[in-house]
Amino acid sequence: MALIQLQEVSKIFGFGEATTLALDEVELTVEKGEFLAIMGPSGCGKTTLMNIIGLLDRPTHGKYLLDGRDAAKLRSNQRAKMRRDRIGFVFQFYNLLPRLNVLHNVALPLAYRGMMPVRRLKRASDILEQVGLRDREYFLPKHLSGGQAQRAAIARALINNPSIIIADEPTGNLDSHDSKVVMELLADLHRQGHTILMVTHNPELTRYASRVIYMRDGTIVEDESTSIGAVAKGALRTYLRRRKTTQEDVIAGVSALLKDVPGKELASQPKIAKYRKLHKRARRRIRSKI
Amino acid sequence: MWSGNVKTALANLRSSKTRSLLTMLGIIIGVSSVITVVSLGEGLKQRLVGQIRQIDPAVVIIRPGKLVDTAGTDKMNLNLLALLSPTTLTENDVGALAKIPSVSTVVPLNFATNSLASDGRQLNNISVLGTTPSLTKVLDQKVERGAFFSEENEGEKLAVIGSDIAKQLFDGTNPIAHSISIKGESFIVRGVLAPSPGGLLSIAQTDFNSVVYIPFNEAKKISGGQTNILQILAGVRDGQNIDVAVLDVKQTLLNSHGNQDDFTVLKQRELLKLANDTVGSAAGFITAIAAISLLVAGIGIMDIMLVSVSERTREIGIRKAVGATNRQILNQFLVEGMALSVGGGIIGITMALLIYFGLRLYTRLEPVLTAPIMILAVVVSVVVGVIFSVAPALKAARKDPIVALRGE
Known part of the structure; x- marks a missing residue:
């Protein structure tokens, strides 16, 4: 059984004229042990997709099966427990709690599991050893370099031994050296059998992935299996065209990297109209669940 | 989980000392004034009762004027006019x-x-x-x-x-x-x-x-x-x-x-009751006023907690992302509000004790502190803390994790 299964998943934000279609009938299946890189311009729905997979958000339409369980049927505290035990988040800006030291930050998910302090700190210490931060245990996040902070965040994501690690631009805020350290760490985890979903803007990083999907306007426009160690073909194409970024693109806010993502032209406007009708009903349904 | 919450709460309060202290000030003033007023009332009552107790119980007391208005009810109301009028x-x-x-x-x-x-x-x-x-x-x-x-x-x-x-x-x-x-x-x-x-x-x-x-x-x-x-x-x-x-x-x-x-005939017991009722109702009234300051203090706590919740939106988002349930977030903020009010209650009791000794040493008032007053003050401050933390804590618990993570 697939670890992650999305069936016609859509996500709509806003009301009436301001409605935006963040995800448009996305179909995606991720098997255990994959390293999936997700690329696409800003606003294409990458983060929304990650939030839905990470159980932080609910789709307005469609079905999401996590390990065969229908996520729509989970109650709010069940979702929280799934996040705690099955999913590890790594964010672009680390999202460590500034007032807790590294050790306590890493141990936080265990605290919510109700583990005794001594045990959870011991375990956090072991994980920090793994990511090479043993000597920074008692530092506050503000005293860490970007790479160290991100490694601490990865340690926190790992502590419950999750089946999925979701990394949203984990290197977006790091220099090339730190990026490499962090990516090697993720690659290690992949080799140990973890499933990793990573959003990135950097085509270079597709080297670490076993599969790359490209998104645009809320849909997956290309899905490519790649060999580890090589830059994905689709990514490479955009990479080579990078110099073609024009002044207009900058003004329009089009991502320089992926304006040439392969795939068909999209006609999403009529679809929005269709969804608007469905939307009201769906909202009511979701509200009743909250 | 509770010990963890208490630790977190104390750490958070310590990180903004001035604000925490100012918030507690309301509770401190409320608790210390309630205790002081009640102890003064109690002292006054004991003094009055003490003198009346000197009268032999088998003595009938006759006072000029209608000192007590017992018209129809069981309660004895002191008729102050009778105290001022010439004797009959x-x-x-x-x-x-x-x-x-x-x-x-x-x-x-x-x-x-x-x-x-x-x-x-x-x-x-x-x-x-x-x-x-x-x-x-x-x-x-x-x-x-x-x-x-x-x-x-x-x-x-x-x-x-x-x-x-x-x-x-x-x-x-x-x-x-x-x-x-x-x-x-x-x-x-x-x-x-x-x-x-x-x-x-x-x-x-x-x-x-x-x-x-x-x-x-x-x-x-x-x-x-x-x-x-x-x-x-x-x-x-x-x-x-x-x-x-x-x-x-x-x-x-x-x-x-x-x-x-045009005269009043009382037994010693009735005179005792009259004194108790008179002082009791006056002290009760002042205590009620002091209790209002506790209410205001509670609103102060709610205020600060609401600010704290919106300041820490991102923290709430992170905690939820790593697996905190709504209840766990709720508890965290409830404990923090309680820490504020219990802390204020303890400082308030300390203040009340200082005031008590000050009054004993430097004035002729003789306040009487009793354990029930102090216990009541602590209980009330905890209850105030819980009641007024519920709204902010619920607000925190119900935050949408995505919005919270994006926040500030």
């Missing part, structure tokens, strides 16, 4: 009461003047009362030095003075046989009373510690033959029922007042 009791009443079979002794308290002088020093905040030697039979009042005047001293100008007067006039030297001057007449000090619990709304609107007793007839003489009887105490004869005596006294007085019910 006369020497004839005393004579009439003495003839009642169920009454053994009748002791009038006849007000003569408010001032006395000795060796060129004058005291103006005292009461000179004319009475009979039988006072000692109806009142549990010890004489510390010398003796009370007796029947044999009839016609002599003798005085028995309260302990405060002895202190003020004679500075620790023995006042016995010294002379004091009342309305120009010279009286010899025969005895000094032992210190009394003291009181304000008591037997004859006087404090036993600043009273001078002189023989009834002498008091009448220096007032130009007039009497001004503040009170009559009638001792019930042994073996007689006090309720029978009360009825007898009432009937006798009605007869001699031409059926005019």
